Amino acid sequence: MGIFSPGFGGKRRSDVVGLPPGQYLTESFPVLSAGATPRVSLDEWAFSISTETGALHRWSWQELMALPIEDVTTDIHCVTSWSKFGTGWRGVSLDTLFAEVETTAEFSMAYSYGGYTTNLPLADLRGGKAWIAFDFDGAPLEPQHGGPARLLVPHLYFWKSAKWVHGLNLLTEDEPGFWEQNGYHMRGDPFLEQRYW
Amino acid sequence: MSWRPARVVSARRETSEARTVGLDIEGWPGHVAGQHVDVRLTAEDGYTAVRSYSISSSAPSGRLEITVDRLDDGEVSPYLIDQLSAGDRIEIRGPSGGWFVWRPETAPAPPPRAVQLIGGGSGIVPLMSMIRTHAETASVTPFRLLYSVRSPALALFRDELMRLERDDPALQLAWAYSRAAPEGWPSPPARLDRDRTVAAAFPPPVGAEVYVCGASPFVESVTQWLVEASHPADHIKTERYGG
Numbered sequence: 264m265g266i267f268s269p270g271f272g273g274k275r276r277s278d279v280v281g282l283p284p285g286q287y288l289t290e291s292f293p294v295l296s297a298g299a300t301p302r303v304s305l306d307e308w309a310f311s312i313s314t315e316t317g318a319l320h321r322w323s324w325q326e327l328m329a330l331p332i333e334d335v336t337t338d339i340h341c342v343t344s345w346s347k348f349g350t351g352w353r354g355v356s357l358d359t360l361f362a363e364v365e366t367t368a369e370f371s372m373a374y375s376y377g378g379y380t381t382n383l384p385l386a387d388l389r390g391g392k393a394w395i396a397f398d399f400d401g402a403p404l405e406p407q408h409g410g411p412a413r414l415l416v417p418h419l420y421f422w423k424s425a426k427w428v429h430g431l432n433l434l435t436e437d438e439p440g441f442w443e444q445n446g447y448h449m450r451g452d453p454f455l456e457q458r459y460w
Numbered sequence: 461m462s463w464r465p466a467r468v469v470s471a472r473r474e475t476s477e478a479r480t481v482g483l484d485i486e487g488w489p490g491h492v493a494g495q496h497v498d499v500r501l502t503a504e505d506g507y508t509a510v511r512s513y514s515i516s517s518s519a520p521s522g523r524l525e526i527t528v529d530r531l532d533d534g535e536v537s538p539y540l541i542d543q544l545s546a547g548d549r550i551e552i553r554g555p556s557g558g559w560f561v562w563r564p565e566t567a568p569a570p571p572p573r574a575v576q577l578i579g580g581g582s583g584i585v586p587l588m589s590m591i592r593t594h595a596e597t598a599s600v601t602p603f604r605l606l607y608s609v610r611s612p613a614l615a616l617f618r619d620e621l622m623r624l625e626r627d628d629p630a631l632q633l634a635w636a637y638s639r640a641a642p643e644g645w646p647s648p649p650a651r652l653d654r655d656r657t658v659a660a661a662f663p664p665p666v667g668a669e670v671y672v673c674g675a676s677p678f679v680e681s682v683t684q685w686l687v688e689a690s691h692p693a694d695h696i697k698t699e700r701y702g703g
Contacts, residue, residue, distance in 0.1 A: 458461075
């Protein structure tokens with residue numbers, strides 16, 4: 264490009280293995296959200312998957328807790344350019360939930376308490392890549408980070424890991440969710456730097 | 461969206477901690493008030509760092525100005541504030557953001573929806589673009605700003621805001637000083653609290669569109685107070701920075 268900034272050295276040098284292009288490492292856990300934080304009690308909380316045929320599968324909080332719970336240690340990457348390595352989560356794999364769901368749909372729309380939506384191909388939700396996460400760093404997930412439970416899809420930019428997740432609608436065609444309608448990429452792979460349209 | 465070379469055409473100190481940088485980009489498409497750009501700096505050995513900054517200039521001006529607040533241990537902001545000078549070139553991607561934006565009404569239009577802006581510290585920057593856009597388009601949309609800042613000396617755009625309030629009949633300001641207030645200020649400095657936030661805002665029946673921008677804990681508190689005071693959550697848009 265030939266554009267250099269004389270005297271700019273940068274602080275967090277060293278080529279960090281595992282850091283996607285254009286990202287920097289942070290120790291903190293910044294918050295990206297579009298509005299006020301919804302507060303959802305565990306009594307009213309539920310997660311649903313509805314298929315392209317209209318079949319509905321629903322889990323209450325107690326039913327979710329009765330499923331096999333996995334410990335997940337993973338790097339996360341936010342589209343606003345921070346990445347955080349080695350974050351610790353507990354949650355239920357989407358594979359466990361999909362075990363009882365019959366579908367040929369290839370796409371989905373995740374929706375949240377508070378109205379947030381984000382679209383995800385099913386291929387990104389199955390195969391040990393995605394969880395409904397409710398613990399972060401050994402404590403219940405705080406509301407501003409998406410508690411009681413959020414999607415955890417760490418191989419995509421973190422806006423895909425919908426906070427306050429409430430369910431998935433399975434779709435035969437891809438549709439843009441909230442940020443995707445507001446300029447963000449339909450898939451959001453950080454290693455391909457799929458930030459914007 | 462790709463990176464474009466940008467030339468620094470102006471650099472203006474706003475406070476001891478902040479600076480406004482004007483940029484010239486060939487074929488710049490303009491922006492909507494509230495949007496941001498990504499800035500990329502490249503060191504001589506090719507190392508790059510990218511950060512996002514809100515645009516402070518108005519939309520109708522067609523100019524691109526970002527206002528940068530210093531992060532003490534920051535990697536990019538100290539360079540933009542202390543070292544970058546007119547004539548330098550950097551790279552810009554954007555403008556971005558299709559949500560935390562405000563567009564002036566166009567005539568003929570339905571009665572405009574009131575707008576409540578609430579900024580903490582450098583969270584004023586995207587709101588300033590909205591206020592300038594409001595003034596330059598002679599918008600009649602009722603605008604209110606609640607600006608929480610540590611001290612008069614650290615308030616961004618203070619003189620201009622006071623002038624705009626005088627000249628723009630549809631703009632009303634409320635200042636909240638947390639550490640030091642101006643001489644003769646009616647109330648002692650104090651952290652912004654629920655009562656002052658709710659009192660300064662349009663009452664919920666007005667149905668104002670609310671924009672809250674600032675550090676994450678500030679935005680979290682303010683939005684929670686508003687929701688508890690019966691402001692509909694779906695009228696509140698937020699933009700946060702920091703952890």
